[in-house]
């Protein structure tokens with residue numbers, strides 16, 4: 001099988017490109033906008049006809065949450081309208097489409113339980129709204145070929161392309177090493193997810209091909225961003241204080257969910273949930289990227 005990965009220079013894309021050949025699948029890398037901007041549906045369709053992949057994994061998104069508030073048109077174009085194009089063109093050709101979605105479409109009270117696929121969405125920012133649009137486009141326009149895989153708090157060795165190659169853990173470690181004063185929100189609860197685990201989960205879905213539709217795929221367990229940051233520093237052997245603060249103290253332009261831990265209910269019921277606890281993924285990440293002897 002040939003799998004087209006859109007966004008291969010991003011942290012999830014890079015791990016997919018590494019993992020696909022190990023699983024006996026051929027990877028076709030679309031690096032990013034330099035190769036193909038997903039808002040150009042005609043160019044995407046031409047790519048499909050030229051390369052004839054069996055599946056497309058779209059890791060591309062306009063996911064600068066705060067910038068989406070002021071660049072609303074661009075957010076809708078990339079996160080919703082472009083995804084409609086991907087879905088229509090894949091469905092037409094019988095190509096599987098895996099559209100990566102986000103936990104930010106959900107927003108439960110802080111004492112919630114993990115939210116399954118059947119839970120109501122509460123998109124409270126332009127980012128969340130436009131990403132929910134992408135979910136709907138996939139499920140509507142690729143009814144038999146489309147998969148929406150919602151995930152959360154990604155961290156991978158390549159770092160987040162959108163954030164200049166740094167993910168949350170990289171940023172925390174850089175700040176601690178530089179001895180900067182650190183404040184991290186303690187009232188947003190998430191399930192941080194390593195991109196190597198997610199890449200393996202996506203590959204298993206391609207191989208086993210459960211029914212199309214909406215899936216949640218995040219690490220097991222949950223924590224606040226503050227707990228996540230403190231655990232990362234401890235694992236990296238850094239002794240540096242991090243002050244817990246409330247979301248209100250940050251006054252970011254976009255609303256963030258208080259509780260967006262997803263439950264991988266569909267995968268679990270199918271016996272296909274191979275995600276692991278966030279702590280083990282974090283430990284592996286730190287050992288690879290920030291080994292103590294360096």
Ligand SMILES: NC(=O)c1ccc[n+]([C@@H]2O[C@H](COP(=O)([O-])OP(=O)(O)OC[C@H]3O[C@@H](n4cnc5c(N)ncnc54)[C@H](OP(=O)(O)O)[C@@H]3O)[C@@H](O)[C@H]2O)c1
Pocket residue numbers: 006007008009010011012013031032033034036037038039058059060061062063078100101102103151152153154155159160161162163
């Ligand atoms: N990072 C998180 O914490 C998080 C949490 C939940 C969900 N997600 C979702 O998971 C997916 C992967 O995230 P990530 O952290 O791996 O992202 P990333 O590191 O920022 O990588 C995104 C990739 O997409 C490409 N790209 C961006 N806009 C594009 C466009 N219009 N057309 C074609 N390619 C484009 C980028 O390359 P260029 O910049 O060169 O175009 C890059 O290769 C995204 O859908 C993201 O929203 C992420």
